[in-house]
Amino acid sequence: MADGKGTTCLMVILILGNIFGAAAGLALCALAIWVAVDEYKLYPISGVSGKDDIFAGAWIAIFTGFAFFCMCVFGILAAAMKSRALMLTYLILMLIIYIFECASCITAVTHRDYLVGNSNLVKKQMLKYYAADGDSGSRITLTWNKVMKEVECCGTDGPVDWIEYNSTFREMYGTDYPWPTHCCKRKNNYEVVNVEACKNGQNTTMFTKGCFNHIESVFSRYTWAISWYGFAVLMFMFWLLILAMVYYLIL
Amino acid sequence: MIKLSIVFGNSPNVFFLCPPTVPVNNSPAINPSSLAAKLTSNSVILMPPSCYFDNLNILTCNSPTTCEIWLVTAIDTGVSNFDADKNKTYIDTLSPYPTAFSSNTSKKYFLTKLGLQKDYPCPVVAGTDYFRVGSDGSCSTPNCNGILPVGSTARFRYVLINPANKTVVAESLWSNNITLYPLKDPESIDNGFAGRSASMIVITSILCSFLALLLLLLLIMLIYVLCCREEKQEIQVPGSVRMYDTHNLKDPSPYVNRAYEDEPQRPTATSPIRLKSYTDYDLKKPATEL
Numbered sequence: 070m071a072d073g074k075g076t077t078c079l080m081v082i083l084i085l086g087n088i089f090g091a092a093a094g095l096a097l098c099a100l101a102i103w104v105a106v107d108e109y110k111l112y113p114i115s116g117v118s119g120k121d122d123i124f125a126g127a128w129i130a131i132f133t134g135f136a137f138f139c140m141c142v143f144g145i146l147a148a149a150m151k152s153r154a155l156m157l158t159y160l161i162l163m164l165i166i167y168i169f170e171c172a173s174c175i176t177a178v179t180h181r182d183y184l185v186g187n188s189n190l191v192k193k194q195m196l197k198y199y200a201a202d203g204d205s206g207s208r209i210t211l212t213w214n215k216v217m218k219e220v221e222c223c224g225t226d227g228p229v230d231w232i233e234y235n236s237t238f239r240e241m242y243g244t245d246y247p248w249p250t251h252c253c254k255r256k257n258n259y260e261v262v263n264v265e266a267c268k269n270g271q272n273t274t275m276f277t278k279g280c281f282n283h284i285e286s287v288f289s290r291y292t293w294a295i296s297w298y299g300f301a302v303l304m305f306m307f308w309l310l311i312l313a314m315v316y317y318l319i320l
Numbered sequence: 321m322i323k324l325s326i327v328f329g330n331s332p333n334v335f336f337l338c339p340p341t342v343p344v345n346n347s348p349a350i351n352p353s354s355l356a357a358k359l360t361s362n363s364v365i366l367m368p369p370s371c372y373f374d375n376l377n378i379l380t381c382n383s384p385t386t387c388e389i390w391l392v393t394a395i396d397t398g399v400s401n402f403d404a405d406k407n408k409t410y411i412d413t414l415s416p417y418p419t420a421f422s423s424n425t426s427k428k429y430f431l432t433k434l435g436l437q438k439d440y441p442c443p444v445v446a447g448t449d450y451f452r453v454g455s456d457g458s459c460s461t462p463n464c465n466g467i468l469p470v471g472s473t474a475r476f477r478y479v480l481i482n483p484a485n486k487t488v489v490a491e492s493l494w495s496n497n498i499t500l501y502p503l504k505d506p507e508s509i510d511n512g513f514a515g516r517s518a519s520m521i522v523i524t525s526i527l528c529s530f531l532a533l534l535l536l537l538l539l540i541m542l543i544y545v546l547c548c549r550e551e552k553q554e555i556q557v558p559g560s561v562r563m564y565d566t567h568n569l570k571d572p573s574p575y576v577n578r579a580y581e582d583e584p585q586r587p588t589a590t591s592p593i594r595l596k597s598y599t600d601y602d603l604k605k606p607a608t609e610l
Contacts, residue, residue, distance in 0.1 A: 164538060171527045178520045186514025196506035232360045235503040244457035244467055247357045269365060269452060270356025277356060293519075300523050307530050314541050 079316045080148050086309045087144040093302045094137025097170075100298055101130035104291045110215065111287050113208040118194055120184045123288060126177030126295045133170040137302065140166060148316065156317045163310055167303065174299040181292035185285040192225035192281075196236035199249070206237070213280075214251045222280035223252035228270065230279075252276055341406060341479075346372045347493035348391075348476040351450045361501040362467040363454030366391075369434070369478040370449075371442035373490050381482040381489050387437040392477040393453060393468065395421065398429030399475055399494060406479075410486045416462030421469050432465040437480065471502035578603055 104127035115121040140163050147155035184190060198209035217223060224230035231239070231248040238249060246268060253267035253275045261267060266274040351358050351365045358365040369389050381387040390412070394402050398420075405414050405427075415427035432453075434440070440448055453476070454467040468474055475497060480490040596607035 160538060164534065167534065168531065171531050174527060175524050178517075178523050182514060182517050182520050186517065189509050189514065190511035193506050193509040193511050196509075228356050232357065232501055233504055234506050234509075236506060239503070244362070247360050247363075268357065268455075269450065270358065272354055272356065275356070296523055297519070300527065303527060303530070307534060310534060311537065314537060318541060318545070 076151070076316075076319055079312065079319070080151065083148040083309075083312055083316055084145050086312065087141040087148065090144075090302075090306060090309055091138045091141035093305060094134045094141060096134070097137065097298060097302050098131055098134030100294050101127045101134055104294050105131065107291075109287045111212065111284060113205075113212045114191060114194065114284060115180075115184055115288070117198060117205045117209055118184070118190060120180050120190070122176045122180040123184070123291055123295065126173040126180075127291070129169055129173035129176075130295050130299055133166050133173060134302075136166045137163075137170070137306070144313065148313075151320060153317065153320050156313065156320060160310065160313055160317065163306065163313075167306060167310070170299055170303055174296040174303070177292050177299075178296040181288055181296075185281075185288045188225050188279075188281040188285075191284055192230055192234075195225055196230070196234050196238075199236065200238040200241055214249075216280050216283065217249070217251040217276065218255075220280055220283045221254075221276045222278045222283065223248060223276045224279055225281045226279040228252060228275070228277060248275075341488045342376055342490040344372050344376070344490055344492045346478075348478055348495040350498060353450070355450065359498070359501060360454075361470045361503045363452060364468075364474070364476075364498055364500065365450050365452045366476060366495075368440050368444065368448055368451045369492065370440045370444045372478055372492055373437060373480045374442050376480075376490055381480065381484075385436060385438055386483060387489065388481045388483050389434045389437055389440060390431045390479050390481050391434055391451070391453065392429055392431050392479055393474055394429035394477070394494075395469070395472045395474050396428055398427060401427045402429045402477075406488045406491070408487075411481070411488055412463050412486050417464050417466045418460050418462070421472075430463070430466070431479075432463050434478075468500060471500050473497050473499045 105124060107124070112121065112124065115123060140159065143155075144159045144163070147159045194209065195213060198206045199213055200206065200210055228248050231252075236243075242249075247270070250261055250264070250267070253261045253264065254273075255261055263271075263274045346369075348366045348369070351367050355365055357363070373387070373389070392402055398415075401415070405411060408414065412431050412433075415430055417430040417432070419426055420430040421428060434451060452465075454465065456465040457467060459466045476495045478492045479488045481487065482489050594609050596609050598607050599605055
């Protein structure tokens with residue numbers, strides 16, 4: 070070939086780049102599996118409101134991450150065999166996977182803004198569905214009970230949410246309890262320390278911070294995993310594909 | 321009305337003493353301590369009447385073990401209604417809680433018992449340092465501590481009551497107007513688009529532009545490859561000057577074309593067939609490459 074040495078040099082760079090890309094793609098797949106598993110069990114908050122595309126982005130990323138891995142292995146093969154047809158196949162398939170991964174990143178980050186950009190959506194959902202009947206109501210109630218118990222918080226921005234707004238909970242129990250008993254501190258045997266003081270709002274017997282910070286940080290963590298890491302992988306793949314195109318041209 | 325006989329010296333003087341309710345210069349207020357539920361839409365937490373009625377010289381109900389402290393809750397016209405009623409006996413029956421706020425013509429005040437005067441000593445003892453109006457919820461007994469109408473503006477007054485005939489013996493001042501929370505409708509929360517964060521703008525714009533760039537470059541590359549690339553391969557005329565040995569029927573051996581004997585490899589793109597010249601078309605002599 071005319072520039073044999075240049076071709077060999079580019080081939081080596083391409084092979085190394087594809088090895089790194091395969092590792093990155095596999096890591097993306099693993100990270101997306103972590104998001105889809107949802108260890109904090111906050112899916113109902115996004116699912117009931119219909120804004121659950123952070124998890125849709127995670128599912129897409131599982132497949133595109135694995136596809137990146139496979140295609141990069143194929144790319145190593147195509148570069149080593151110096152075959153034009155294989156390189157063209159590699160380029161076109163990588164482009165298709167690139168498009169899907171772009172979609173995953175953008176979807177995840179946009180829906181995070183919808184969901185936890187401010188506390189309104191979470192608050193409205195809590196007031197409407199906590200202690201309500203039906204499937205949505207029971208899922209939201211269980212999720213909030215878990216969050217209030219583990220994070221030691223009450224309400225979205227604070228217990229004052231329960232006082233300021235009408236809610237399904239208030240309509241059922243509002244004559245007696247200003248807020249759910251899960252806002253109260255409990256002893257190790259799960260008994261409430263002091264129900265009367267909790268109803269009065271004494272801050273030694275109840276949780277006074279809001280739960281929104283925790284919910285927002287969990288969803289942000291999931292989103293940064295999918296969208297920012299996906300973004301990094303895509304930036305790397307962009308330059309890899311440019312190199313592959315140059316290699317194809319000089320083959 | 322209390323009838324007293326006091327004997328002064330020789331002449332009996334009978335005084336009909338109708339003691340007016342003794343005013344006390346305190347007024348109830350919302351408990352200032354940091355209780356999160358001190359003001360809700362249907363209940364209030366007030367300061368207790370701990371030092372209100374202590375230094376009074378009340379002749380009828382003069383023992384802290386007998387006098388009872390009650391709270392009067394009044395809304396709108398209830399203030400004037402109570403003031404008109406307060407000198408009557410059996411004040412606790414005049415406006416029971418279930419009917420107090422039920423219609424436009426009801427009295428709009430009710431009384432509820434806190435306890436005996438001795439239960440609220442001065443200075444304040446922990447455990448009695450607050451009083452929650454509305455702690456009985458939505459109750460139906462005549463003098464229960466029921467919840468107030470949602471979002472109403474109420475005034476409160478502590479009164480000392482003689483349990484014998486339920487008359488008001490002493491009273492505090494009316495509190496200021498205390499407005500309860502009006503309940504807001506959760507549908508009024510606007511959960512529309514919460515705004516764009518910076519990361520969303522960065523990711524979307526950069527990814528979209530890079531994708532467009534990639535597509536463009538791929539397209540340009542494909543067009544270049546299909547139209548404008550010059551062929552760099554050598555012209556090959558495969559095997560047109562070779563001699564072929566005829567197939568020998570008498571010697572049934574596997575056919576070997578001796579023209580290919582000195583070329584053990586198949587021709588490929590990188591090692592195309594090179595033209596060779598056999599002098600005199602004699603395969604036994606060595607060939608020279610053209």
